[in-house]
Amino acid sequence: MNAIEVNxxxxxxxxxxxxxxxxxxxxxxxxxxxxxxxxxxxxxxxxILCTLLLPDSGTATVDGFDTVTQMxxxxxxxxxxxxxxxxxxxxxxxxNLEFFATLFGTTIEEGYDSIKAxxxxxxxxxxxKAGALSGGMKQKLALSCALVHQPSVLFLDEPTTGVDPVSxxxxxxxxxxxxxxxxxxxxxxxxxxxxxxCERVAFLHRGKIQGIDTPERILHQFADIFxxxxxxxxxxxxxKEENVIEVSHLVKAFGNFHAVxxxxxxxxxxxxxxxxxxxxxGKTTAMxxxxxxxxxxxxxxxVAGYDIRTEYEQIKRHIGYMSQKFSLYEDLTVAxxxxxxxxxxxxxxxxxxxxxxxLLERMQFTEHKNTLVASLPLGWKQKLAFSVSIFHEPSVVFLDEPTxxxxxxxxxxxxxxxxxxxGRGITVFVTTHYMDEAEYCDRISIMVDGKISAxxxxxxxxxxxxxxxxxHVFTYLARQATRKSD
Amino acid sequence: xxxxxxIQKEFLQIRxxxxxxxxxxxxxxVIMCVIPWVMxxxxxxxxxxxxxxxxxxxxQQLVHRIEASTYFIFNGQKPTYQSALKEIEEGKxxxxxxxxPDYGKNEMLGKDSQVLIAANxxxxxxxxxxxxxxxxxxxxxxxxxxxxIRSGVSTLLLYNKHQNxxxxxxxxxxxxxxxxxxxxxxxxNIVGEKEAGTIEQINVTPVSKWSxxxxxxxxxxxxxxxxxxxxxxxxWIVYGITSAGSIGLIYLLAMLLxxxxxxxxxxxxxxxxxxxxxxxxxxxxxVCIMLLSGLFTPTRSMPSWAxxxxxxxxxxxxxxxxxxxxIRGGGFSDIAHQVFALLGIGLxxxxxxxxxxxxxx
Numbered sequence: 001m002n003a004i005e006v007n008x009x010x011x012x013x014x015x016x017x018x019x020x021x022x023x024x025x026x027x028x029x030x031x032x033x034x035x036x037x038x039x040x041x042x043x044x045x046x047x048i049l050c051t052l053l054l055p056d057s058g059t060a061t062v063d064g065f066d067t068v069t070q071m072x073x074x075x076x077x078x079x080x081x082x083x084x085x086x087x088x089x090x091x092x093x094x095x096n097l098e099f100f101a102t103l104f105g106t107t108i109e110e111g112y113d114s115i116k117a118x119x120x121x122x123x124x125x126x127x128x129k130a131g132a133l134s135g136g137m138k139q140k141l142a143l144s145c146a147l148v149h150q151p152s153v154l155f156l157d158e159p160t161t162g163v164d165p166v167s168x169x170x171x172x173x174x175x176x177x178x179x180x181x182x183x184x185x186x187x188x189x190x191x192x193x194x195x196x197x198c199e200r201v202a203f204l205h206r207g208k209i210q211g212i213d214t215p216e217r218i219l220h221q222f223a224d225i226f227x228x229x230x231x232x233x234x235x236x237x238x239x240k241e242e243n244v245i246e247v248s249h250l251v252k253a254f255g256n257f258h259a260v261x262x263x264x265x266x267x268x269x270x271x272x273x274x275x276x277x278x279x280x281x282g283k284t285t286a287m288x289x290x291x292x293x294x295x296x297x298x299x300x301x302x303v304a305g306y307d308i309r310t311e312y313e314q315i316k317r318h319i320g321y322m323s324q325k326f327s328l329y330e331d332l333t334v335a336x337x338x339x340x341x342x343x344x345x346x347x348x349x350x351x352x353x354x355x356x357x358x359l360l361e362r363m364q365f366t367e368h369k370n371t372l373v374a375s376l377p378l379g380w381k382q383k384l385a386f387s388v389s390i391f392h393e394p395s396v397v398f399l400d401e402p403t404x405x406x407x408x409x410x411x412x413x414x415x416x417x418x419x420x421x422x423g424r425g426i427t428v429f430v431t432t433h434y435m436d437e438a439e440y441c442d443r444i445s446i447m448v449d450g451k452i453s454a455x456x457x458x459x460x461x462x463x464x465x466x467x468x469x470x471x472h473v474f475t476y477l478a479r480q481a482t483r484k485s486d
Numbered sequence: 487x488x489x490x491x492x493i494q495k496e497f498l499q500i501r502x503x504x505x506x507x508x509x510x511x512x513x514x515x516v517i518m519c520v521i522p523w524v525m526x527x528x529x530x531x532x533x534x535x536x537x538x539x540x541x542x543x544x545x546q547q548l549v550h551r552i553e554a555s556t557y558f559i560f561n562g563q564k565p566t567y568q569s570a571l572k573e574i575e576e577g578k579x580x581x582x583x584x585x586x587p588d589y590g591k592n593e594m595l596g597k598d599s600q601v602l603i604a605a606n607x608x609x610x611x612x613x614x615x616x617x618x619x620x621x622x623x624x625x626x627x628x629x630x631x632x633x634x635i636r637s638g639v640s641t642l643l644l645y646n647k648h649q650n651x652x653x654x655x656x657x658x659x660x661x662x663x664x665x666x667x668x669x670x671x672x673x674x675n676i677v678g679e680k681e682a683g684t685i686e687q688i689n690v691t692p693v694s695k696w697s698x699x700x701x702x703x704x705x706x707x708x709x710x711x712x713x714x715x716x717x718x719x720x721x722w723i724v725y726g727i728t729s730a731g732s733i734g735l736i737y738l739l740a741m742l743l744x745x746x747x748x749x750x751x752x753x754x755x756x757x758x759x760x761x762x763x764x765x766x767x768x769x770x771x772x773v774c775i776m777l778l779s780g781l782f783t784p785t786r787s788m789p790s791w792a793x794x795x796x797x798x799x800x801x802x803x804x805x806x807x808x809x810x811x812x813i814r815g816g817g818f819s820d821i822a823h824q825v826f827a828l829l830g831i832g833l834x835x836x837x838x839x840x841x842x843x844x845x846x847x
Contacts, residue, residue, distance in 0.1 A: 291690045293846060312846060313692060321690040325683030331502040332495065343491025344691045372502070398690075 003184035009058035020207040033201030079146035089131030104149035134280035136167025156187040161405040250299035261450035277447030320389035320397035330374035345392035379410030492701030518720040542590035672751030710744035730815030745832035
């Protein structure tokens with residue numbers, strides 16, 4: 001008997017068809033990938049299988065139980081790990097686990113064997129609040145919580161968004177371990193290396209299954225979506241010898257803890273600089289100092305010619321910033337958002353409306369000028385946020401994980417925008433967890449434990465550490481980290 | 487000129503909210519149309535049980551008088567005090583009047599005639615007011631001359647001649663509406679941006695603290711203007727009550743109160759990390775400010791340590807001043823003291839709101 005049978009499931013929200021006649025089956029103990037671009041209907045499918053949503057038509061069974069009529073049986077047997085918000089940030093690690101165990105009428109002791117391999121890695125921090133954990137550790141805890149009642153089917157909806165490559169690898173090693181215990185796993189992910197870990201994948205696009213096959217065949221068949229040809233970075237503008245960012249011996253300490261510990265580097269005008277590091281290595285803290293949100297404990301730095309210790313309000317005039325959290329106002333329209341931020345930077349009404357039309361024209365987005373940002377797909381929001389952050393032509397733009405959770409084709413379009421900006425002479429300072437994006441940068445630095453442990457062009461780094469690609473370079477360096485605790 | 491864009495954004499956000507514009511309109515209407523009818527200290531409809539042990543002409547006359555009174559509902563005659571008391575215990579009656587067997591006889595003989603009034607004082611006001619009304623009826627029944635004596639003492643009620651409770655309450659309701667509208671909406675504002683993550687984007691822009699906070703305050707002042715206008719109109723249309731003094735002064739006072747509350751809301755919002763925290767803190771302060779202000783109870787009857795707090799309570803100054811203008815028709819010189827106090831407190835809070843907004847940490 002198959003663990004999951006889906007027959008002709010459809011689901012609409014108003015006029016939008018999220019799922020349209022979807023059918024597939026997953027065998028017991030299989031690792032099955034459900035992949036597709038943003039808004040393909042993946043989350044709706046998960047919610048139907050977890051009995052959180054009723055389908056409009058069609059039937060689905062999980063472990064032989066119908067998702068509509070026998071939902072209580074299913075809820076006892078499945079573990080669900082949504083992409084975000086599955087933990088209580090104010091509860092400690094142990095309290096979270098106890099809470100989920102109690103929900104399913106079991107205890108940590110009873111379920112301990114099934115989560116031991118995962119939970120033992122974070123058990124040291126059982127008294128720490130879940131909100132204070134790093135991204136990778138949160139995922140481990142969330143997985144422990146989803147497994148504590150020994151489910152037979154596990155649903156993972158983009159579990160690794162915003163998690164660094166090393167933690168992602170660890171998570172998948174654990175998932176493959178679960179397979180040995182005959183747990184069926186259905187997962188979705190925007191990362192290709194994770195897709196390749198699945199035995200079979202279904203490609204969902206616009207609510208329909210486009211194909212079900214081994215990962216290699218699917219990725220090959222839909223290469224234009226998953227594996228767009230790499231970007232060739234034609235050097236339109238030469239990188240000038242002038243430094244836009246100069247940092248020397250910068251330290252940011254919170255009490256005894258040195259989040260950023262003595263870093264020094266320069267970024268030249270027109271460069272695309274990749275600022276890499278594992279979760280909790282200190283990237284965001286460093287970026288906050290460069291953007292004037294925070295001042296260093298010691299050390300000096302200049303951004304766009306201004307001192308980061310004293311002239312941070314001037315810096316803000318000359319930079320653009322796009323934060324990890326989505327940063328536009330969701331309840332304003334596209335044009336209103338542009339107008340607001342352009343107005344803040346002191347642009348005049350006439351100039352704003354002219355440049356807004358130009359920008360939307362260039363992005364082929366004119367028809368969505370008066371659309372509320374909340375109703376745009378994620379990829380579009382990110383592109384728009386980037387365009388807004390460089391609308392006032394800053395000399396540097398800081399991008400903090402701008403492409404988290406975005407599918408490969410959209411990420412490629414995003415990078416085209418970055419190249420375009422760099423071509424206009426805007427220096428781009430970007431953090432990312434996608435190693436293919438790291439290859440797109442002119443120069444990268446890798447931060448480990450608050451220090452910069454490598455800096456150079458992607459090719460130089462590969463040579464220096466004798467690794468075939470950036471993914472291996474990163475893994476090699478990040479595994480040397482001793483500061484796993486945060 | 488960034489202020490223009492920021493204010494526009496605040497208004498757009500309020501308008502886009504599915505709920506806020508309706509609330510802003512419905513809130514003053516509901517408060518002004520419902521509450522004045524309910525908030526009255528007058529006691530009516532008191533249920534009386536009578537135990538008449540004499541059943542003489544005189545005692546029956548007394549019963550009829552009580553029946554005729556508009557304050558009382560005659561609940562019936564009971565055979566014994568015990569059975570009447572039982573009705574009180576069951577909540578069917580509020581007051582028992584026991585007429586002794588020799589009530590009429592004593593009266594005829596010119597002796598002191600006594601009756602027993604037993605009132606349920608669980609609801610203190612109802613009990614004591616009911617007992618007082620009832621004893622008035624009894625006294626005037628046995629000694630009609632008393633009424634003549636009383637009419638000799640004249641009480642002159644100034645300003646609110648008919649002791650109209652609505653006239654007393656309506657300025658207080660202005661205060662409550664203003665407090666809730668201009669206090670709670672800003673409280674949720676900045677902390678809401680913190681939760682959405684948009685505050686970080688604002689913090690990396692060169693926008694100044696002053697214009698950011700001012701852009702947050704101005705929309706709430708507009709809302710305050712709107713709300714006080716609606717409230718004044720409703721008081722006039724529904725109750726026929728208009729201000730005895732200058733409307734301009736009323737608007738001035740309302741704006742000063744709005745300055746205080748909107749600044750206070752933003753301060754709370756600046757220090758909070760979650761909406762839950764912000765709203766809870768605000769609620770605590772609002773209840774204290776309201777109950778210590780003399781909205782419902784005279785501040786002079788507070789213990790002196792509590793009375794001291796009224797010196798920093800803007801609501802106290804507001805309610806004092808608005809009653810002076812609205813009911814008594816006072817001019818600026820009568821409320822200058824309160825206006826300057828409100829202005830001082832408001833400016834202090836406004837400065838603090840700017841101060842507590844941190845673009846850097």
